Amino acid sequence: xxxxxxxxxxxxxxxxxxxxxxxxxxxxxxxxxxxxxxxxxxxxxxxxxxxxxxxxxxxxxxxxxxxxxxxxxxxxxxxxxxxxxxxxxxxxxxxxxxxxxxxxxxxxxxxxxxxxxxxxxxxxxxxxxxxxxxxxxxxxxxxxxxxxxxxxxxxxxxxxxxxxxxxxxxxxxxxxxxxxxxxxxxxxxxxxxxxxxxxxxxxxxxxxxxxxxxxxxxxxxxxxxxxxxxxxxxxxxxxxxxxxxxxxxxxxxxxxxxxxxxxxxxxxxxxxxxxxxxxxxxxxxxxxxxxxxxxxxxxxxxxxxxxxxxxxxxxxxxxxxxxxxxxxxxxxxxxxxxxxxxxxxxxxxxxxxxxxxxxxxxxxxxxxxxxxxxxxxxxxxxxxxxxxxxxxxxxxxxxxxxxxxxxxxxxxxxxxxx
Numbered sequence: 001x002x003x004x005x006x007x008x009x010x011x012x013x014x015x016x017x018x019x020x021x022x023x024x025x026x027x028x029x030x031x032x033x034x035x036x037x038x039x040x041x042x043x044x045x046x047x048x049x050x051x052x053x054x055x056x057x058x059x060x061x062x063x064x065x066x067x068x069x070x071x072x073x074x075x076x077x078x079x080x081x082x083x084x085x086x087x088x089x090x091x092x093x094x095x096x097x098x099x100x101x102x103x104x105x106x107x108x109x110x111x112x113x114x115x116x117x118x119x120x121x122x123x124x125x126x127x128x129x130x131x132x133x134x135x136x137x138x139x140x141x142x143x144x145x146x147x148x149x150x151x152x153x154x155x156x157x158x159x160x161x162x163x164x165x166x167x168x169x170x171x172x173x174x175x176x177x178x179x180x181x182x183x184x185x186x187x188x189x190x191x192x193x194x195x196x197x198x199x200x201x202x203x204x205x206x207x208x209x210x211x212x213x214x215x216x217x218x219x220x221x222x223x224x225x226x227x228x229x230x231x232x233x234x235x236x237x238x239x240x241x242x243x244x245x246x247x248x249x250x251x252x253x254x255x256x257x258x259x260x261x262x263x264x265x266x267x268x269x270x271x272x273x274x275x276x277x278x279x280x281x282x283x284x285x286x287x288x289x290x291x292x293x294x295x296x297x298x299x300x301x302x303x304x305x306x307x308x309x310x311x312x313x314x315x316x317x318x319x320x321x322x323x324x325x326x327x328x329x330x331x332x333x334x335x336x337x338x339x340x341x342x343x344x345x346x347x348x349x350x351x352x353x354x355x356x357x358x359x360x361x362x363x364x365x366x367x368x369x370x371x372x373x374x375x376x377x378x379x380x381x382x383x384x385x386x387x388x389x390x391x392x393x394x395x396x397x398x399x400x401x402x403x404x405x406x407x408x409x410x411x412x413x414x415x416x417x418x
Contacts, residue, residue, distance in 0.1 A: 003071065007070075010101065066089065093190060151180055154183065189213055269382075306350055316373060
């Protein structure tokens with residue numbers, strides 16, 4: 001019989017807005033007395049959900065009534081939009097914070113990698129940070145020494161192991177941080193978005209390492225917006241929405257439901273005369289493979305086909321791109337590049353492809369709207385019909401970068417002393 005190593009039972013987490021902690025001293029005492037008397041938590045309010053722009057008095061529920069279990073050796077993917085409660089769930093599991101209500105049962109030693117280089121000191125060398133970070137993650141000095149060469153070899157920073165990590169690029173930084181956590185050999189490994197700044201080669205290597213960790217009988221929880229990585233690594237998943245557990249099941253069912261919730265084709269906003277109508281559209285790489293993620297600085301392609309119900313002298317095709325906050329970030333149109341789509345015959349089917357080069361939007365989630373029309377009006381407009389994510393990589397920025405929320409794009413630069 002497979003052992004249950006993690007179990008969440010009616011777990012909720014409440015925060016009080018504007019102050020540190022969950023309430024005043026009187027609130028905390030009332031909650032303590034209620035708990036001692038076996039009564040319901042007086043701070044727990046019925047029917048209040050976590051909606052990003054809605055608050056109930058001074059309180060907000062980051063998680064509400066979460067129930068799930070994870071067996072020994074399973075790899076669980078945790079997906080959901082920003083603000084769904086993913087990081088809060090992992091912080092509860094890692095004991096960074098405690099649940100407001102409910103019980104979390106854990107069997108085994110946990111290694112958590114919640115942020116790139118958590119526990120790293122920028123002034124210390126890679127060697128010193130391996131020992132420091134290993135100690136923070138629960139390794140003994142003997143364990144660290146026995147794993148030191150393997151950690152350095154995996155991270156690929158052997159040449160710079162005695163250099164302060166503040167001089168490391170983002171790729172070196174994340175590789176070293178991940179290598180320490182992955183080689184701890186815990187019963188449970190928790191990984192939260194740390195692959196977002198690694199390059200493609202390292203991501204492949206890291207996923208392989210986590211797969212080998214799970215095959216050795218250990219358990220992995222993996223949180224990421226990189227759905228391709230989630231599907232490669234995980235066998236089962238949970239979908240969080242507004243702090244609640246929306247769905248649990250096989251990983252492909254979970255990622256499909258998440259994609260559908262992000263871009264639901266049955267509920268797309270569509271307008272125009274449809275005299276020339278778009279039939280199919282997709283985002284691809286240079287090999288024609290459909291994608292929904294790329295690195296900052298990458299190229300991507302959008303392919304679209306359309307059918308003319310009536311003849312048209314010409315048409316213009318435009319991609320409008322918005323971010324997760326529905327802010328207009330940029331657009332691409334054939335007219336800017338003097339590419340003509342003309343003499344469209346009635347009943348004709350056409351297919352076009354546009355290459356978007358050196359994408360420079362700040363890492364995050366984006367939506368593409370497609371417009372087809374001309375100066376006389378709109379033939380077809382489909383709003384937010386494609387969703388994609390941009391990861392940092394190393395093409396534009398060489399270190400982990402805390403993007404300011406006001407920064408919508410990233411500019412490429414070359415520096416030299418004069």
